Amino acid sequence: MTAYQFAKEAVSQGHEIYRVFFYGDGVLNANALSVIPQDEMNLPRAWEEFLTNHGIDSVACVSSALVRGILNSDESTRQKFAGVSLHESTQIAGLGQLVDATLHSERLISFV
Amino acid sequence: MQQKSLTFITRQAPYGTNKAKLVMDFALASAVFEQKINFLFIDDGVFQLVQNQNAEFILSKTTGRALETLELYGIKKVLVDAVSLEERDLSEEDLAIPVKILKEEQVRQIAAYSDVVINL
Numbered sequence: 722m723t724a725y726q727f728a729k730e731a732v733s734q735g736h737e738i739y740r741v742f743f744y745g746d747g748v749l750n751a752n753a754l755s756v757i758p759q760d761e762m763n764l765p766r767a768w769e770e771f772l773t774n775h776g777i778d779s780v781a782c783v784s785s786a787l788v789r790g791i792l793n794s795d796e797s798t799r800q801k802f803a804g805v806s807l808h809e810s811t812q813i814a815g816l817g818q819l820v821d822a823t824l825h826s827e828r829l830i831s832f833v
Numbered sequence: 834m835q836q837k838s839l840t841f842i843t844r845q846a847p848y849g850t851n852k853a854k855l856v857m858d859f860a861l862a863s864a865v866f867e868q869k870i871n872f873l874f875i876d877d878g879v880f881q882l883v884q885n886q887n888a889e890f891i892l893s894k895t896t897g898r899a900l901e902t903l904e905l906y907g908i909k910k911v912l913v914d915a916v917s918l919e920e921r922d923l924s925e926e927d928l929a930i931p932v933k934i935l936k937e938e939q940v941r942q943i944a945a946y947s948d949v950v951i952n953l
Contacts, residue, residue, distance in 0.1 A: 744855060744859075745851060745852070745855045784858075785855075815862070816858055816859055816862035817862060817865075817866070819859060819862065820859075820862050820863050820865075820866050820868075821866075823837070823839065823863070823949055823951075824834075824835045824837060824866070824868075825835075828949075829949050829951065831951060831952065831953070833852075833952075833953060
C-alpha cells in the first residue's frame with residue numbers, strides 16, 4: 722500500500738518512474754485473480770489502473786512470480802496450465818530488469 | 834556500461850523467509866553487469882554466515898553454497914557489521930567465508946558513499 726501511494730504521489734508531483742519491479746511477495750500486487758472484499762481497497766487493481774493510465778513499465782520477477790502462481794499466458798501455456806493470473810499491465814522478466822532500472826534511475830526506492 | 838557503487842544490506846536470518854535469497858540474487862545479477870558491489874551483513878543477516886549449516890533437516894537449501902557464489906561472481910567486498918556479530922555472540926571464527934568486519938562508523942560510511950543502498 723505504501724509503495725502504491727508513494728508511486729502515485731511521485732507521479733503527481735512530476736517525477737518520472739522508470740520502472741516498477743515486483744519482487745518476492747511483491748509480485749502478488751500484480752495478481753489479476755485477487756478477490757478483495759468490496760469495502761476494502763483493491764490494491765492489485767489499483768496498481769494495474771495506475772500503471773496502465775500512466776504508461777509505466779512494470780515487471781514481475783520471473784522466479785518470484787512463478788513460485789507464487791503469477792503467470793502470464795506464455796508461462797501458463799509453457800507449464801500447461803489453464804489460467805493466467807498476471808495483470809496485463811505487467812511483464813514477467815528477470816533480475817536484469819531490476820539492475821537496469823537501478824542503473825538508469827536517479828534513485829531506487831524499495832518497499833519491504 | 835554505466836557503473837555505480839551498490840551496497841546490498843542483508844538483515845534477515847537465512848531460513849523462514851526468502852529475503853536472504855532475494856538480496857543475494859539481486860547482488861549476483863548486479864555483479865553480472867559489472868557494478869561496484871558491497872555486500873553487507875547486518876542484524877540477523879549475520880546468521881547466514883555461520884559455518885557448517887545443514888538445512889536439509891528443515892527441507893530448505895543451505896545458504897553456505899550461495900555464499901560461495903559471491904566470490905565466483907567477483908563480489909570481493911563481503912562485509913559484516915561488528916555490533917551485529919557481537920550481539921549474537923558470534924566471532925570471525927564462526928563464519929563460513931572470509932569477510933571484512935566493519936565498525937559502526939565504517940558501516941555508516943559505506944552507506945553514505947554508495948550510489949544506491951538496497952536494504953532487505
